[in-house]
Amino acid sequence: MDRDIADFTLNYAMGKKVDYAEVRAHRGEHQELVMKNGVLDAYVSMVDSGFCVRVLAEGGIGFASTNKWTKEEAKMIVDIAYKFAKMAKRKDKIAFAEEKSVKTDWRVPQKEKIEDVSPETRIETLMEVDKTLISRGINVAARMFGFGTSLTEKYFVNTEGSVISSYIPRIGFSGFITVVESGKPEQASKQFGYAGGWEALDQWKLTEQMTHEAKVLQRVIKEGKAVRPEKMDLVCGSEVTGIAAHESCGHPMEADRILGREMSQAGRSFIYPKGPFWLGTRIGNSIVTIVDDPTVKNSYGYYEYDDEGIKARRRYLYKNGVINEFLHNRETAAKLGTRSNGASRAVSYDREAIVRMANTFVQPGNMIEEEIFEDVKQGVYMKSFTEWNIDDKRFNQRYVGREAYWIEKGELKHPIARPVIETTTKIFWSAVDAVSKKVGYEAASCGKGDPMQGVPVYTGGPLIRLREVYVK
Amino acid sequence: MSETLAKTEEVVKKAKALGADEVIAKTTFGRYRQTRFSNNQIDISVAWNDYATDVVLAWKKRVVATLIRNFQNVDDSVKRLFKLAKVSKENPQYGGFAKGKFHYQKGKADKTLENLESPAEYVFEAIEAAKKEAGPATNTGGVLLTRLEDVYLVSSEGPKGEDRRSSIELSIRAFSQKDASGHGVECSSTIKEFDPARAGRKAGEIARLAKNPKAGVEGRYDVIFDPLLAGHLVDMWGSMTSAYNVMIQQSIFVNKLGQKVASDIVTLRDTPAPYSIGNRVLDDEGVPVKENVLISKGVLKTYLHNTSTAKIFKTETTGNAGIIMPSPWSLEMDAGNMKKDKMFREVKRGLYLTNTWYTRFQNYAAGDFSTIPRDGMFLIEKGEIKQSWKDIRLSDNALKMLNNIVGISKERQQVHWWGFDWGLPAVSPYVLMKDVHITRPK
Numbered sequence: 067m068d069r070d071i072a073d074f075t076l077n078y079a080m081g082k083k084v085d086y087a088e089v090r091a092h093r094g095e096h097q098e099l100v101m102k103n104g105v106l107d108a109y110v111s112m113v114d115s116g117f118c119v120r121v122l123a124e125g126g127i128g129f130a131s132t133n134k135w136t137k138e139e140a141k142m143i144v145d146i147a148y149k150f151a152k153m154a155k156r157k158d159k160i161a162f163a164e165e166k167s168v169k170t171d172w173r174v175p176q177k178e179k180i181e182d183v184s185p186e187t188r189i190e191t192l193m194e195v196d197k198t199l200i201s202r203g204i205n206v207a208a209r210m211f212g213f214g215t216s217l218t219e220k221y222f223v224n225t226e227g228s229v230i231s232s233y234i235p236r237i238g239f240s241g242f243i244t245v246v247e248s249g250k251p252e253q254a255s256k257q258f259g260y261a262g263g264w265e266a267l268d269q270w271k272l273t274e275q276m277t278h279e280a281k282v283l284q285r286v287i288k289e290g291k292a293v294r295p296e297k298m299d300l301v302c303g304s305e306v307t308g309i310a311a312h313e314s315c316g317h318p319m320e321a322d323r324i325l326g327r328e329m330s331q332a333g334r335s336f337i338y339p340k341g342p343f344w345l346g347t348r349i350g351n352s353i354v355t356i357v358d359d360p361t362v363k364n365s366y367g368y369y370e371y372d373d374e375g376i377k378a379r380r381r382y383l384y385k386n387g388v389i390n391e392f393l394h395n396r397e398t399a400a401k402l403g404t405r406s407n408g409a410s411r412a413v414s415y416d417r418e419a420i421v422r423m424a425n426t427f428v429q430p431g432n433m434i435e436e437e438i439f440e441d442v443k444q445g446v447y448m449k450s451f452t453e454w455n456i457d458d459k460r461f462n463q464r465y466v467g468r469e470a471y472w473i474e475k476g477e478l479k480h481p482i483a484r485p486v487i488e489t490t491t492k493i494f495w496s497a498v499d500a501v502s503k504k505v506g507y508e509a510a511s512c513g514k515g516d517p518m519q520g521v522p523v524y525t526g527g528p529l530i531r532l533r534e535v536y537v538k
Numbered sequence: 539m540s541e542t543l544a545k546t547e548e549v550v551k552k553a554k555a556l557g558a559d560e561v562i563a564k565t566t567f568g569r570y571r572q573t574r575f576s577n578n579q580i581d582i583s584v585a586w587n588d589y590a591t592d593v594v595l596a597w598k599k600r601v602v603a604t605l606i607r608n609f610q611n612v613d614d615s616v617k618r619l620f621k622l623a624k625v626s627k628e629n630p631q632y633g634g635f636a637k638g639k640f641h642y643q644k645g646k647a648d649k650t651l652e653n654l655e656s657p658a659e660y661v662f663e664a665i666e667a668a669k670k671e672a673g674p675a676t677n678t679g680g681v682l683l684t685r686l687e688d689v690y691l692v693s694s695e696g697p698k699g700e701d702r703r704s705s706i707e708l709s710i711r712a713f714s715q716k717d718a719s720g721h722g723v724e725c726s727s728t729i730k731e732f733d734p735a736r737a738g739r740k741a742g743e744i745a746r747l748a749k750n751p752k753a754g755v756e757g758r759y760d761v762i763f764d765p766l767l768a769g770h771l772v773d774m775w776g777s778m779t780s781a782y783n784v785m786i787q788q789s790i791f792v793n794k795l796g797q798k799v800a801s802d803i804v805t806l807r808d809t810p811a812p813y814s815i816g817n818r819v820l821d822d823e824g825v826p827v828k829e830n831v832l833i834s835k836g837v838l839k840t841y842l843h844n845t846s847t848a849k850i851f852k853t854e855t856t857g858n859a860g861i862i863m864p865s866p867w868s869l870e871m872d873a874g875n876m877k878k879d880k881m882f883r884e885v886k887r888g889l890y891l892t893n894t895w896y897t898r899f900q901n902y903a904a905g906d907f908s909t910i911p912r913d914g915m916f917l918i919e920k921g922e923i924k925q926s927w928k929d930i931r932l933s934d935n936a937l938k939m940l941n942n943i944v945g946i947s948k949e950r951q952q953v954h955w956w957g958f959d960w961g962l963p964a965v966s967p968y969v970l971m972k973d974v975h976i977t978r979p980k
Contacts (some may be wrong), residue, residue: 100862102782102785103786105629105630105631106600106626106627106628107629107631107862108594108600108601108603108861108862109600109601109602109603109622109626109627110602110604110606110631111602111604111618111619111622112603112604112605113604113605113607114607115607116607126580126582127581127582128582128583128584129582129583129584129585130584130585130586130587130589131585131586131587132586132588133587133588133589133590133607133608134587134608139587142587143587147585150573150582150583150584150585151583152578153580153583153656153657153658154579154581154582154583154658155580155658156579156580157579160581165749184625185622185625185626186625189625189626189627193627206787207787208785208787209786210786210788242786242788244786244903250904251787251901251903251904252901253767253899253900253901253902253903256746276756303756321932324578325576325577326576326579326679327576327577327678327679328576328676328679328714329576329577329677329680329711329955330576330679330680330681330709330711330721330956331681331957332829333895333912334716335675338716369602381565384685392702409562410552412967416586416588418582418584437727452899452900452901453898453899453900453906453907453908454898455896455897455898455908455909455910455931456896456910457910457912457929458895458896458910458912459930462910462978462979464908464928464929464931464933464979465979466900473703484900484906487979488931488978488979488980489979489980490632492980502608516572516574516681516956517572518956536980
């Protein structure tokens with residue numbers, strides 16, 4: 067990364083009639099292993115670097131990027147971005163919320179440096195997962211693993227005087243397995259992610275986790291029963307709680323979506339100006355508080371400053387069951403007369419930073435897990451999910467259980483094969499009557515933006531109990 | 539030979555000189571321009587210039603890959619890559635890269651797409667067309683994207699060629715009310731065939747019909763899928779023919795070669811033709827691309843292969859490499875014999891669904907999934923649109939649906955937009971399917 071070129075780019079932009087300009091440079095070292103059915107298909111190792119300029123001029127925004135580190139290229143992208151900004155000819159001019167300039171340098175520490183981990187160790191780690199998985203007497207007919215690390219260095223400067231350097235190591239694993247018993251397949255996918263060093267592996271316990279998933283699938287095939295569709299209690303494990311928090315709280319609370327900027331892609335929100343839901347409207351039971359927090363140490367979505375140079379902090383999205391605070395970048399904050407809360411993220415130098423979640427989770431309650439179950443006469447415990455989706459207003463959603471059990475008189479009984487809850491955001495969060503103390507997290511890649519930007523996030527929460535919801 | 543092709547060849551020679559058994563280098567110089575709009579105004583215009591060389595080498599069946607930007611540090615990059623190969627693991631399924639000298643069609647890129655004078659004008663044209671259909675209060679959003687790629691590929695195994703690829707796409711969503719919208723797309727490989735107003739009119743027309751929607755009703759219905767939604771399904775079915783997806787069982791077509799997998803009237807192809815926004819002349823091993831019939835009159839004819847997967851399945855490459863994963867380039871469902879209007883008249887009581895998103899599987903191998911219709915969704919009675927619906931989900935089985943296709947229109951359209959989960963363009967007709975399971979939240 068050539069910081070002088072980045073500084074030159076900003077200075078060149080300041081020579082234009084811009085209201086604001088920023089330059090963001092990235093350099094990433096990536097290593098990715100792809101393994102299919104025990105065979106290492108490929109080992110990919112690459113260094114990627116480039117820079118972009120974003121310009122606000124005459125009320126419009128222009129953006130351009132390149133991976134050629136030359137002054138000629140720098141001038142060229144500024145010229146294009148400036149031209150593009152003026153081309154917008156907007157009636158209502160875009161403005162950015164006022165923020166203080168920042169000069170800082172932040173880094174995520176590693177206990178065991180990823181840089182020191184040899185390719186052989188990485189390969190052996192992955193081979194070990196596969197070897198263990200197929201040695202447990204379960205017919206895991208197909209396995210697909212991706213295992214990667216990234217070391218990302220960023221340099222951000224803007225016309226307001228901010229100068230921010232950062233360094234963030236990340237490590238991720240994704241597994242997709244198919245178990246076949248008596249000719250019947252069941253499938254599971256599982257993702258792990260961490261900001262920090264190789265010590266992540268100690269926490270993940272990949273072999274145990276993937277083996278557990280295989281056993282679960284085998285048991286579902288052999289013993290799983292369908293649930294009789296009716297209203298019943300539903301206990302959601304942290305994985306299900308987390309996806310519901312992400313989909314039906316995090317996404318609809320993104321202010322760009324609320325203002326319509328994503329209307330033709332990821333969609334809008336059931337929350338919109340002068341609509342039935344807005345800040346202060348009740349959306350769930352008062353024991354439900356959902357936050358988005360980039361500052362959870364070592365979380366997959368960790369950052370200290372966002373990609374507009376704004377200090378990260380915890381955001382209380384639904385607070386005590388009430389819509390409380392949207393996720394903002396500087397553009398949306400200005401439109402809604404508030405301040406950015408540091409939710410602007412870009413996945414690469416060649417992508418615009420947009421409003422994103424980081425780590426979205428339900429806050430813990432005061433019950434131990436046994437108490438959550440003991441009061442259930444009949445119901446389903448949906449520990450994890452397989453199929454899931456939600457409409458583009460983020461209101462009509464569905465989660466299908468992967469690991470699930472029948473609950474009778476507070477005790478877990480036989481596995482339930484793919485139970486389904488298909489409900490609305492309001493019904494889901496209003497039905498929650500108990501929240502456990504212990505929060506669990508799952509790593510995920512959250513998709514949004516055009517072109518698609520998959521950003522690392524955590525989803526999570528404690529066990530939650532929903533009363534009298536329709537399960538089929 | 540062009541300078542870029544020569545530099546690309548130099549990468550291959552350097553890797554070979556170090557001792558690599560086989561090497562492919564592919565340089566792409568991409569120029570992408572995008573204008574995004576919402577609330578009838580332009581939000582941002584974006585330009586990306588990307589100069590990248592993908593390098594993949596094999597040594598003693600160990601396959602490693604890297605990316606070199608702008609021919610910087612070629613020597614170091616190649617040395618590092620070869621060093622990595624030496625400590626990597628053998629891939630017993632590696633079948634080598636394609637061998638031979640090939641003649642390629644000339645890529646027919648439209649160079650005018652590199653720097654359109656006024657891309658905003660295309661956006662405004664689409665917005666105005668939507669407003670004309672759905673009324674002046676119509677709220678629209680969308681994206682205009684142009685793509686121009688110069689591709690230079692050199693393989694140590696013989697293939698050497700260049701490709702010029704271009705496309706222009708406009709996607710527009712129009713809202714006549716908060717809960718009433720329509721979506722239109724316009725996709726072309728050249729500016730000459732590109733008509734942004736057509737997309738705007740379609741979005742506006744559906745948005746107008748979609749006004750005052752009622753909550754949908756669960757049940758099983760005959761459904762007409764608009765080409766945009768049918769394209770999404772074609773995208774899904776076509777991608778599942780990749781041999782890689784078959785091997786990891788992310789496919790409904792596992793062990794089904796030569797078997798009946800669809801209704802007799804279904805023929806599905808992969809056709810990277812010049813008119814497609816997925817146009818190309820060579821694959822990532824340098825094999826000339828060709829049309830592949832995937833499903834012919836309901837029978838699964840082939841999986842899509844690179845050289846390695848072809849050897850596993852004891853067949854030939856289909857020209858669909860992906861070094862690791864073979865992929866379709868541009869899918870098509872053959873036109874049927876039914877006019878669209880007649881198709882609607884055939885439906886006594888059913889649905890017309892125009893778009894969908896967020897398709898997710900419980901089980902790819904079994905085919906169980908759901909997807910969420912968005913934009914106009916309509917109840918049809920006696921061949922006519924009777925009511926606009928909202929808040930429904932299509933919850934069904936991908937294999938069963940292929941077999942339940944009972945009508946295919948003569949009219950077809952090239953479609954693609956952000957919401958295609960498998961990301962490929964498709965030429966698709968209106969499709970009439972029986973017994974489609976519709977659910978809704980309770």
